[in-house]
Amino acid sequence: MGVEVAVEGLSKSFGRQSIWRDVTLTLPPGEVSALLGPSGTGKSVFLKCLIGLLKPERGSVIINGVNLCTCSEREMYEIRKLFGVLFQDGALFGSMNLFDNVAFPLREHTRKSEAEIKRIVFEKLELTGLQGAETKLPGEISGGMRKRAGLARALVLDPEIILCDEPDSGLDPVRTAYLSQLLIDLNAQIDATILIVTHNINLARTVPDNIGMLFRKELIMFGPREVLLTSDEPVVEQFLNGRRFGPIGMSEEKDQATMAAEAAHQEAGHSDGSNEDVRGVVPQIEPTPGMPARDAVRRRRNRVLKILDTLPESAQHGVLASLSAEDLGRYDDWARRAAQGRMNTRHAGPVATIPGVSTLDPDATGRMHAPPPPLPHRGARPGDEHRQRPRPEARP
Numbered sequence: 338m339g340v341e342v343a344v345e346g347l348s349k350s351f352g353r354q355s356i357w358r359d360v361t362l363t364l365p366p367g368e369v370s371a372l373l374g375p376s377g378t379g380k381s382v383f384l385k386c387l388i389g390l391l392k393p394e395r396g397s398v399i400i401n402g403v404n405l406c407t408c409s410e411r412e413m414y415e416i417r418k419l420f421g422v423l424f425q426d427g428a429l430f431g432s433m434n435l436f437d438n439v440a441f442p443l444r445e446h447t448r449k450s451e452a453e454i455k456r457i458v459f460e461k462l463e464l465t466g467l468q469g470a471e472t473k474l475p476g477e478i479s480g481g482m483r484k485r486a487g488l489a490r491a492l493v494l495d496p497e498i499i500l501c502d503e504p505d506s507g508l509d510p511v512r513t514a515y516l517s518q519l520l521i522d523l524n525a526q527i528d529a530t531i532l533i534v535t536h537n538i539n540l541a542r543t544v545p546d547n548i549g550m551l552f553r554k555e556l557i558m559f560g561p562r563e564v565l566l567t568s569d570e571p572v573v574e575q576f577l578n579g580r581r582f583g584p585i586g587m588s589e590e591k592d593q594a595t596m597a598a599e600a601a602h603q604e605a606g607h608s609d610g611s612n613e614d615v616r617g618v619v620p621q622i623e624p625t626p627g628m629p630a631r632d633a634v635r636r637r638r639n640r641v642l643k644i645l646d647t648l649p650e651s652a653q654h655g656v657l658a659s660l661s662a663e664d665l666g667r668y669d670d671w672a673r674r675a676a677q678g679r680m681n682t683r684h685a686g687p688v689a690t691i692p693g694v695s696t697l698d699p700d701a702t703g704r705m706h707a708p709p710p711p712l713p714h715r716g717a718r719p720g721d722e723h724r725q726r727p728r729p730e731a732r733p
């Protein structure tokens with residue numbers, strides 16, 4: 338399983354230009370997370386800080402107990418071996434064919450025989466749908482193939498953490514859908530912790546387990562996907578619906594006067610540039626039939642139910658609506674008994690009833706969580722009926 342990445346109070350500037358400050362989030366092990374944000378908000382800079390290519394001024398990035406911001410060169414070298422990185426442009430060597438590009442990290446960082454390297458390279462080329470293209474040069478293949486070759490190369494050292502910087506950039510919507518499926522299938526197969534930086538709204542809605550957003554030099558939100566997808570924060574709604582009207586401007590945030598002028602413009606019937614108004618939690622992509630089930634889904638359900646009462650109400654409904662009928666019935670059972678237990682005593686006995694969801698027990702202090710919300714109707718669009726300002730959820 339992938340490892341946890343715990344970021345605490347991270348701040349980064351270039352000279353006097355502050356990029357973002359006090360960013361705190363935890364990438365849960367083996368889950369897929371996405372980081373959104375308007376152009377220039379420092380998403381790529383954040384990825385580079387996670388692998389130690391850039392040094393933040395303050396804060397920590399803890400992986401396997403090592404703080405990347407203060408560790409030795411030797412420790413950094415070891416931690417970097419855990420990462421596979423897909424850069425925006427694939428970052429392939431133009432003079433090497435795909436086979437040699439993908440084999441490069443194995444030849445550089447391991448003592449594997451050429452026969453073993455060949456086996457691994459062909460395995461990763463197959464995983465990314467590039468079998469048969471191994472003799473092509475990067476200049477002879479399409480942008481989508483270059484992306485997949487970059488992904489194949491990112492995978493050869495069996496990374497536990499995969500960072501993908503705009504994996505969809507330059508791809509058409511259909512290829513992006515294939516790539517989204519590939520990322521989910523990959524997670525199902527190797528259970529790595531994945532962080533995707535993207536502007537792609539469809540990918541953001543359907544792939545990650547957790548979503549965060551950078552805006553105005555801060556991480557304004559990070560948590561289970563249901564939190565951001567049901568949020569009525571103007572900046573989140575504007576971003577998720579690709580609208581021109583809202584706090585995000587062409588180069589930076591807008592002032593109040595500009596926003597008021599826009600609102601008047603909109604009320605007068607002018608288009609805001611979007612062609613749809615999608616709200617609520619859309620279903621997450623599942624692994625292709627024949628692939629293993631994602632362990633991350635079970636772990637996340639476990640984790641999110643434990644913190645359910647801390648989420649905004651609309652997000653709680655989104656989470657509950659995504660449970661299977663069987664798990665929903667068990668959760669309902671547990672919720673009733675938990676509420677009953679609270680009425681009778683400050684401490685109830687074990688109440689976990691969902692298989693694998695042992696965290697539904699009271700925590701070590703015997704504290705029970707707040708009453709869960711009433712169960713939603715199956716098929717209801719969570720977030721439609723309960724819309725409230727979310728609390729930032731920095732630790733999913």
Ligand SMILES: Nc1ncnc2c1ncn2[C@@H]1O[C@H](COP(=O)(O)OP(=O)(O)OP(=O)(O)O)[C@@H](O)[C@H]1O
Binds near residue numbers: 356377378379
């Ligand atoms: N090495 C660097 N030196 C100085 N400034 C930098 C450096 N790298 C990035 N920046 C600045 O940091 C800011 C954030 O850049 P970054 O590429 O992280 O944004 P982003 O959110 O990924 O944008 P996009 O979505 O357009 O790719 C930009 O203003 C950029 O010019």
